[in-house]
Amino acid sequence: MHKLLGLATALAAAVIPPAQAEDRFLKEAVEFTGMVLYYEYKVPAVVIGAVRDGEVAVSGWGEARDGSDTPPDGDTLMTIGSITKAFTGTTLASLVAEGTVGLTDRLDDHLGWEVELPERDGQAIRLIHLATHTSGLPREARTPDEVADQHYFGISREAMEADLASDPLLFTPGASAAYSNFGFDLLAQALQETAGESYEELLRKRVLEPAGLTSTGYDLPGDRQVMQGHGVDGTPVPQEALPEIKRGASGLVSSTNDLLRWLDWHLDRFAAEDADMRLIDHAAYVPRDTLEVAYGLDESGRMDAMGLGWVVMHANHERPTILQKAGGADGIFSFVAFAPGHDVGIFVAINTFDFAASGGMAEMALDLLADFAGY
Numbered sequence: 439m440h441k442l443l444g445l446a447t448a449l450a451a452a453v454i455p456p457a458q459a460e461d462r463f464l465k466e467a468v469e470f471t472g473m474v475l476y477y478e479y480k481v482p483a484v485v486i487g488a489v490r491d492g493e494v495a496v497s498g499w500g501e502a503r504d505g506s507d508t509p510p511d512g513d514t515l516m517t518i519g520s521i522t523k524a525f526t527g528t529t530l531a532s533l534v535a536e537g538t539v540g541l542t543d544r545l546d547d548h549l550g551w552e553v554e555l556p557e558r559d560g561q562a563i564r565l566i567h568l569a570t571h572t573s574g575l576p577r578e579a580r581t582p583d584e585v586a587d588q589h590y591f592g593i594s595r596e597a598m599e600a601d602l603a604s605d606p607l608l609f610t611p612g613a614s615a616a617y618s619n620f621g622f623d624l625l626a627q628a629l630q631e632t633a634g635e636s637y638e639e640l641l642r643k644r645v646l647e648p649a650g651l652t653s654t655g656y657d658l659p660g661d662r663q664v665m666q667g668h669g670v671d672g673t674p675v676p677q678e679a680l681p682e683i684k685r686g687a688s689g690l691v692s693s694t695n696d697l698l699r700w701l702d703w704h705l706d707r708f709a710a711e712d713a714d715m716r717l718i719d720h721a722a723y724v725p726r727d728t729l730e731v732a733y734g735l736d737e738s739g740r741m742d743a744m745g746l747g748w749v750v751m752h753a754n755h756e757r758p759t760i761l762q763k764a765g766g767a768d769g770i771f772s773f774v775a776f777a778p779g780h781d782v783g784i785f786v787a788i789n790t791f792d793f794a795a796s797g798g799m800a801e802m803a804l805d806l807l808a809d810f811a812g813y
Contacts (some may be wrong), residue, residue: 519765527746617734626686667769675769701783
């Protein structure tokens with residue numbers, strides 16, 4: 439689906455609503471990409487938005503909720519799953535920028551739990567390991583037998599402490615990379631312990647408010663305001679609130695308009711305000727070729743390096759340097775990406791756990807970024 443802008447403009451004109459953004463080129467490209475994604479993969483609904491040079495465009499297709507006959511729009515709320523991790527990384531960047539924590543600080547210097555944290559080959563778990571999936575911790579903490587059927591909804595601080603005490607490390611911290619929700623949940627706990635306030639409040643003050651986000655948080659909205667997700671069998675998936683202990687890895691609810699505001703904050707690279715925070719947040723810390731093994735990090739495009747929650751894709755002959763993150767929760771797959779050197783970012787979501795459509799969604803989004811970067 440590369441170079442969608444080169445496809446038949448006559449078809450686009452026949453099915454695309456009138457442009458609303460000042461950047462009409464961006465608007466047409468976003469609407470056409472959303473249309474192709476919707477019809478090619480036959481998903482219940484698609485919402486896609488992009489920001490370029492401060493201008494935004496949003497397009498929705500299908501039904502935000504079954505039987506509503508109304509497509510999602512920029513204000514439609516949805517769970518964004520593991521995109522939450524990129525917000526956690528930005529929170530860490532804020533605390534590093536002011537000197538409250540250091541990236542190489544040991545986790546046990548900030549967590550404050552009464553448990554001896556595991557080490558391997560003399561290497562302790564550090565904050566940078568948690569933020570780059572290189573801690574050696576497994577994907578999830580083990581749940582107690584009595585709540586094992588609840589999976590990550592049954593995870594508690596006690597369960598995490600018990601798992602840490604059992605030395606669950608899969609490899610020496612820093613030696614390899616493997617996707618870990620456990621690590622990001624611990625990172626959020628360490629940051630709130632250090633700041634002396636809840637992680638939700640820390641995120642609000644450090645990230646959401648500075649970026650002007652008004653619809654992003656952990657509270658689940660009513661059904662009429664949220665995009666309805668669907669499972670792999672096509673049945674509706676109910677919203678479920680994650681335990682607070684899980685909020686570093688997932689759980690955020692947001693809207694396309696809010697996420698475009700967040701991308702616009704990231705793309706304002708030369709602004710004096712929050713400059714140190716952005717610089718720390720956008721850096722590539724762990725090159726892939728320094729790792730013994732890299733696992734579970736290529737679902738939406740090959741990882742070349744890890745940032746603070748961001749998957750970094752280096753520039754090549756087909757695309758610019760891109761920072762991206764995918765999410766999946768409550769029957770919704772979502773994807774956010776931006777090209778910091780070209781002032782363009784994109785967010786897209788589909789409301790079904792269709793893995794082929796999810797891969798196609800990310801590919802289309804990356805192609806659109808490349809198109810607007812002149813590749």
